[in-house]
Amino acid sequence: DTGVSQDPRHKITKRGQNVTFRCDPISEHNRLYWYRQTLGQGPEFLTYFQNEAQLEKSRLLSDRFSAERPKGSFSTLEIQRTEQGDSAMYLCASSLAYAYTFGSGTRLTVV
């Protein structure tokens, strides 16, 4: 097991386009989280899943954002009609019990 994998590592998109990121958690971890991190700040919680159920969403997750974890394994985060303010690092993490493991993130640049 190579840990939490995120794809792509980098994404440059034009404003108004839709983007989708993928996260593959550690296989036995039943909880999966998405965080967003902007330059100079710590990561901010967006949402989390227990198995396939999305149990909590932050107010940061506007209507343009949607996350899924259809089979309780990998997850996708989609941003529709991207805005320049969406430029950030999107981090995925997974856990079993209380130990988090983060992926290396997807860096999104909206131009």
Next chain:
Amino acid sequence: LAKTTQPISMDSYEGQEVNITCSHNNIATNDYITWYQQFPSQGPRFIIQGYKTKVTNEVASLFIPADRKSSTLSLPRVSLSDTAVYYCLVGAKGNEKLTFGTGTRLTIIP
């Protein structure tokens, strides 16, 4: 969640012991203290967690005084590879939302 306060940045020379202190005056009875390390273009990595007194692992030590209103992460004999941002978090075990502050940017000087 208890708010934490850490120095914005610190510099240290290679081979020295580095202590980073975090204040968490409003820590709750069931809160634990956890430290994460983050390198550029990577996600945070768990370093150590404790509730009271002292915890030590192969990477660091965590010192927590009796009132638990602060904690100190101690990194022995740092090297250039310890240059990173270090985050102090407080929260109950099982709390699904980790709340990060801005962390402490540690720079190790050759």
